[in-house]
Amino acid sequence: MSAAIEARGLSKRYAKGREAALSEVSLSIPPGAVYGLIGRNGAGKTTFIRICATQLLPSAGDLRVLGFDVRGEERKIRERIACVPQESRPLYFLNVWELVYLYLKMRGLDAVESRRRTTNVLDELGLSEVKGTLVNRLSGGMRRRAMVAMVLASDAEILFLDEPTTGLDPIARREVWGAIRRASREKRTVLLTTHYLDEAEALSARLALLEKGRLLLEGPPSELRGRVRLPYRVTVQGSFLPSELERFGQVSDVEGGHLVFAQEGAARELAMLALSRGAKVSMGPVSLEDIFMEVVGRSIEDDAPAAEAT
Amino acid sequence: MSDSRHRLRSLLAITYLNGVVPIRTQPLYLVNILASPLSFLFFIVIASHGVFLPEAVGGGMILMMLSMGTSVQTDMTHYRQDLKFQDVMVASPIEAPIYVAGLALSELVYALPGLFVFLLIWIAEGWANPQSALVLTGVLLLSWAFASALGFTLATYFEDVRETFVFSPLISLALSVLPPVYYPITALPAMWRPLAYLSPTTYAADLIHGAMGLGAPPLLAAGIDWLVLIAFTVALVVLAAYKARWREP
Structure with a gap:
């Protein structure tokens, strides 16, 4: 099956002399699934x-969306895509129903089809009860969910969702996740950017990790663990000195104990040793946050901008 | 979106979205657009003891059309920069000319009460006849088109909606207050008159004043007025089509 999005050596520099916002990124996004793009602010x-x-x-490189070149065939692409941009807000004077319905009408759908799709999407996303409410009277989570509903109701084959849950509380984030999962069930391609790693892991079939405009890692979340040097994490509490643990792997202090990143064999050995000493121990594969730390060398929460532009 | 029916739906939806729905939440929008032209009308009529009433009515209608353009400019900047609504539109089948035309048409909705007031005066003063109606319609449509195209072009370059607060009064000053829109060109010192002809609104006002019977321009001059006004409009629409940034470079 051909890729939904295919990038080859894609670069972007906003102005001469400025650091590249994207630098020779090559990746292939398969159709019909959620693809997560993760990275710090400015990545x-x-x-x-x-x-x-x-x-x-x-600025350079090639990018094809659904087989069409972004330079010169953009009209064909636009007929097949929909986007919720980062920090976008719905027009404040619209109610939820109008937001979705008028978006569909603007896309050229007829009134009957627009009404049908609007009713369906509001029902499915639990927004029917607030359909007559002005969007600026909704909570942040509901507002974002309404924006996602808007593109979800369209006939677009690819949905671009740029940080759809930034700034939302955990409950509101889950509400938006539900909407994204619905798109995934419909076998539509969703390109999702986020700096919440749990979100990326929960929703994405594949992930790409960007840092300073460069692609550092790409693949399904389960495979990404196999790409790191030390794919297991062991947390031990008490009865160990850091110097004792260093032979097992990379050691760092955590509250009340130590965290060791290790190969599978060393991790098992350490876990058994800790149990034999009666120490508290937990062991498991590394988290996406751990992978991010190892690959990038800093936490995704580190706010220092990765590049000049996002 | 390739077929014209889709385009028409799209156009009407944008017009409804930006021209009808907001009035429901804030009916004062309808009054707001009347404020400047009626203020000028009031001031000029009082100051001239009613002598310049025809010029003030003609000028008021032209100013209303220019206000459409500055409203397009403000709305577009707000939608692009603050709400990212233009990005939603770009990544969809909606084409730039349809988006602009929809917003421009929606601004006409706000202008309707104002135009109604001016048309009442127009009729009451006995200026209405088939020929003047044709001239008025043509001039106002052209003014609306060039003002909207100008507004769109500028809006795509603004980084913040506050920039429109700087440019809108300047545009209004350059196109409706300084040129002889509210007063006859003969009121200008002779040395300044050539400068007045740099503004398209001078030609628009000349045609409207002619239609009101204020010393109609000779046939040749009227022809030139139409020609220049159409050329300005075409130039600004072409500029909007080619120079305005729908997709960022």
Whole structure:
């Protein structure tokens, strides 16, 4: 099956002399699944998604969306995509029903079809009860969910969702996740950017990790663990000195104990040793956050910008 | 979106979205757009003891059309920068000319009460006849089109909606207050008159004043007025089509 999005050596520099926002990114996004783009603020996620959504021209490289070139065939692409941009807000004077219905009408759907799709999507996303409410009177989570509902109701084959849950509380985030999962069930391609690693892991069939405009890692979340040097984490509490643990792997202090990243064999050996000493121990595969730390060398929460532009 | 029916649906939806729905939440929008032209009308009529009433009515209608353009400019900047609504539109089958035309048409909705007031005066003063109606319609449509195209072009370059607060009064000053829109060109010192002809609104006002019987321009001059006004409009629409940034470079 051909890729939904195919990037080859894609680069973007906003101005001469400035650091590249994207640097020779090559990746292939398969159709019909959620693809997560993760990275810190300024890593290049938004630049990538904006080029894919034909909102921004690349500086170099090739990008094809559904087989069409973003340079010169953008009309064909636009007929097949929909986007919720980062920090976008619905027009404040619309109610939830109008937001979805008028978006569909603007896309050229007729009134009957627009009504049918609007009713369905509001029902499915639990927004029917607030359909007559002005969007600016909704909570942040409901508002974002309404924006996702808007693109979900469309006939677009690819949905671009740029940080759809940033700033939302955990409950509101879960509400938006439900909407994204619905798109995934419909076998539509969703390109999702986020700096919440749990979100990326929970929703994405594949992930790409960007840092300073460069692609550092790409693949299904389960496979990414196999790509790191030390794929297991062991937490031990009490009766160990850090110097004792160093032979097992990479040691760092955590509250009340030590965290050791290790190969599978060493991790098992350490766990057994800890149990034999009666120490508290937990062992498991590394988390996405751990992988991020190992690959990038800093936490995704580290706010220092990765590049000049997002 | 390739077929014209889809385009028409799209156009009407944008017009409804931006021109009808907001009035429901804030009916004062309808009054707001009347404020400047009626203020000018009031001031000029009082100051001239009613002598410049025809010029003030003609000028008021032109100013209303220019206000459409500055409203397009403000709305577009707000939608692009603050709400990212333009990005939603770009990544969809909606084409730039349809988006602009929809927003421009929606601004006409706000202008309807104002135009109604001016048309009442127009009729009450006995200026209405088939020929003047044709001239008025043509001039107002062209003014609306060039003002909207100008508004769209500028809006795509603004980084913040506050920039429109700087440009809108300047555009209004350059196109409706300084040129002889509210007063006859003969009121300008002779040395300044050539400068007045740099503004398309001078030609628009000349045609409207002619239609009101204020010393109609000779046939040749009227022809030139139409020609220049159409050329300005075409130039600004072409500029909007080619220079305005729908997709960012």
